[in-house]
Amino acid sequence: MKKIVLLLMLTTVVFSCKNSEEKTTETTEIAAETPENIKAYKGDFIDSDGALVLMGTNFIYGVKRNDRANQLSQQVAKVKKNDFDMVGVVVRGTISKNTDSDSEWDEVITITEIMRVNDKPSEADIKFEESAKNN
Numbered sequence: 457m458k459k460i461v462l463l464l465m466l467t468t469v470v471f472s473c474k475n476s477e478e479k480t481t482e483t484t485e486i487a488a489e490t491p492e493n494i495k496a497y498k499g500d501f502i503d504s505d506g507a508l509v510l511m512g513t514n515f516i517y518g519v520k521r522n523d524r525a526n527q528l529s530q531q532v533a534k535v536k537k538n539d540f541d542m543v544g545v546v547v548r549g550t551i552s553k554n555t556d557s558d559s560e561w562d563e564v565i566t567i568t569e570i571m572r573v574n575d576k577p578s579e580a581d582i583k584f585e586e587s588a589k590n591n
Contacts, residue, residue: 493550494568500542500578503529510565511542518554518561524570531573541577545570 499512501519508519508529519525524547532543548569554561 494548495550496546496548496571497565498546499544501528501532501545501547502540502542503532504539510545510547517551517563517565518559520552520564520566522566524567528567528570528573531570535573535575536577543576544574544578546572 497510497512497515497517499510499515502509502511508521508525510517510519519528528545528547532545535541535543547565547567548571549565549567551563551565554564556564
């Protein structure tokens with residue numbers, strides 16, 4: 457009887473280890489498909505006069521124009537109230553050195569995925585009030 461119980465336990469352990477190895481292989485293959493330099497970035501996005509910028513607490517990047525950047529710009533346009541409003545976003549992308557001579561940014565982000573767009577503009581650090589001109 458003890459031999460049968462021991463044999464069943466040994467068989468269970470062997471099959472459990474085999475399944476574990478298969479899962480590890482699948483995870484490794486999925487990770488290999490995703491480049492390591494794609495990371496998530498949380499910050500405020502602004503599209504003003506065609507300039508796209510992503511600003512976080514410790515970074516500021518120009519945004520390279522592509523389909524995803526244009527899609528993000530359209531989503532942000534629906535939320536912002538004026539041209540200078542910034543909207544909080546979470547995106548995935550890659551950072552690279554800027555090769556565009558027209559842009560002044562040292563580094564640019566190429567957005568690969570839009571994860572979240574806030575439903576209201578971010579609070580401005582400095583508010584400008586318009587005053588009525590008396591002519």
